[in-house]
Amino acid sequence: MKYIPPSNPSPFATSMLPTAGQRAYVGGLIRRRRSTPQVGRPPRVGRVLTESELKVPGRVLIKRRQLLQKVPLCERTILNLEKRGQFPRRFTITSRLVAWDLKEVDAWIAEQQTAARLPGVPQAHPVPRRPSK
Template identity: 65%
Template structure:
């Protein structure tokens, strides 16, 4: 699965696999899974029984929301 340019978005959804997601979002897989379960990150879905993918537009929107929020996240291990 290959990420395609923005012109392809007009044709339909662009999907990214786990490897592409981890290049785009600097979080570990466990953190992403936990965030998905809490509803704080776009949900993956099954393309085949052995392949999951994320909608690139949903991931980009999530990144944009966090960039514009301007809220400093608490340090790990603190609440």
């Protein structure tokens, strides 16, 4: 027996899909298909600071990704520390861009190192586990 395709093709058939430049109705909205397919772009990576840039006199501002490379904390922890006044405050450069002063961040790191070396400061120790029953 020979296969006979239906006379009324499915709306999802490949021949019914719009080609480049044609309109498609998706969820009640008219969307125009791109003329060239988008190839997967590499993810944006923040610029890594070099040693020569770190030694430039004057104020050096670092963006969020550069701060996260320098300080091993997550964004939420940094925000909480800023709110409590325990971390350098950020600068608002534009409505979508914030930065930190590199000297203040370096001073904060040095302060944390000296506080950790003081004899009266408790160090992190593993919590003993209770035996299971």
